[in-house]
Amino acid sequence: MDDVRILRGRGAVGGKAEGPAMASENAIQGWSGVDERSGMIIEKGHPFEGMSMNGAVLVLSGGKGSNGWSCHFHAAMILGITPAAMLFPKMDARTASAAAILGIPVVTDFEEDIFSLVESGDWIQVDGDAGIVRITKRDRPGKH
């Protein structure tokens, strides 16, 4: 049987989407952090360095660096590359700008610590209207 957890929060942007989690408590820089042409994370030393954000559910503590954060996600979206959804324990101006502009489902202000529940590779279903996140753990005993 799958190991499934349900996490409740505030739906910041509506809609439904799913994908594999890319989860890190390290905030990320948008400028020189996200390569808009390839969708790759290029920030040196970030756990996501060398990974593509395309189709992933990004789980991050927040944004940092240049205020030009959302515009790199925006440019990538114009080029056909975008995360499926985004989850943040708390919004900030950088991440909220991206959320408002991309229009992909975003949930925030969770009842529990999301980083203790989600690891990269877990399958995440996001309901941005209801503010509900369904986490299916990967590679656990009993999972097929």
Next chain:
Amino acid sequence: MEHKVFLTDEENDMLLGKAGTMKQKAMEVIVRYADVLGAKKLCKITKAHLFCGAHPFMLSFPSSDPDEVISKMLFCSDEKVALDRYECPYCQSDAAPMDSEKWRSMGVAEPEAKRNEQFLHRFLDSGVHLASSCIPYMLGFVPLMGEHYVSTESHAVVLMNSLWGACGNADGVEIAFSAAACGRIPLWGTHIAENRKGTHIFRVLCNVASTHDWDLLGYTVGRKLPTHSVPVLVGAPRPNIVDLKSFFASLATTAGPEICHIVGITPEAPTLDSAMGGNKPVRDVTVTEEDLEESRRMLSDAGEGSVQYVSVGCPHYSIDQVERAARYLRGKKIAEGVTLQVWTAPQIRYLADRCGYSKVIEDAGGVVLTGSCPMVSEKLPKNAAGLAFDSAKQAHYLRPVDLMQGKKIYYGSMEQCLEAALSGMWKE
């Protein structure tokens, strides 16, 4: 459109399109932004500092019509927006993709320069003063205590909030344009006094004696600062505005703060207690000489090596910094095959020309450029094996860039960088 944020009648009229399509599209973006943040209402802004120009990120949208590109990339509208004068009464431009006069020396092709001017004039028509600089606060953009503004420059936000008690968040580029156009921003974050109190204490135990030290200190505090925190700096020697310009720039590189209190210097921090405003510190952190050294090792490649490109002036140099560079270079010649760029604001170059500083730098073989920087312009030297910068911000952001792979990036003080330009060698 459905929304949770409260709107006044005037704001609602804008949302309904009664004030034209530009303000309608802008208000739609601001309302979506407010709902994402969970803001209860909007506030009026009286200043906007905007990332104007034909910037590379905008050109991912395939159109030769500037209005179409601006509508899509800045106002998030599929429909072409009629660009009127922005509602915000004072707007000034942030860094542009190039020097509007000396673009040739940056390796910019003429069609690119023409396109940029075309874009800039669309913003001029909307009421934006084309200051083209990341240091608006040195060029007449001075929001007072409690004044609400937007700025697309991360360090300018931290500086203006911290030094003057002004209220701005690290809003994205598109949000800033929409805010300028409809004259509103969500009342959230540093716009509310409660959110400006200190959360983390940083005790400066290292020697901080120069602008370069302040640059390294900012980078180091940022590395140790958790997301969504308000740092309070204790024990640092008295800085000047040029020190803080560098400090805030590197702080806003490794972290994302919107305000940083400096006890005894910034108005909300006459004492440590008042800076904390009753908050118990989440952490009390020390910054030591070893921490600064660690930052230096992260920023600068080790050892000596040849240098073909030297760029100083991030954030844009103040007039006294340009003069210091000129004084260092007077009567000397930079090494053959080395490009030396000294970056400042257009208004400051006017002054540097008038005072003769630009000529001294040019006689030495350098060039005084304005309005942009290597990172923003993306005009990087393809053939340089070694590059030197006096800014942690440039060194940090350039390191992941494709074109920089296999090249050496050196970071040091202005004097170290100018010496490297003169000798063609980076020395530790």
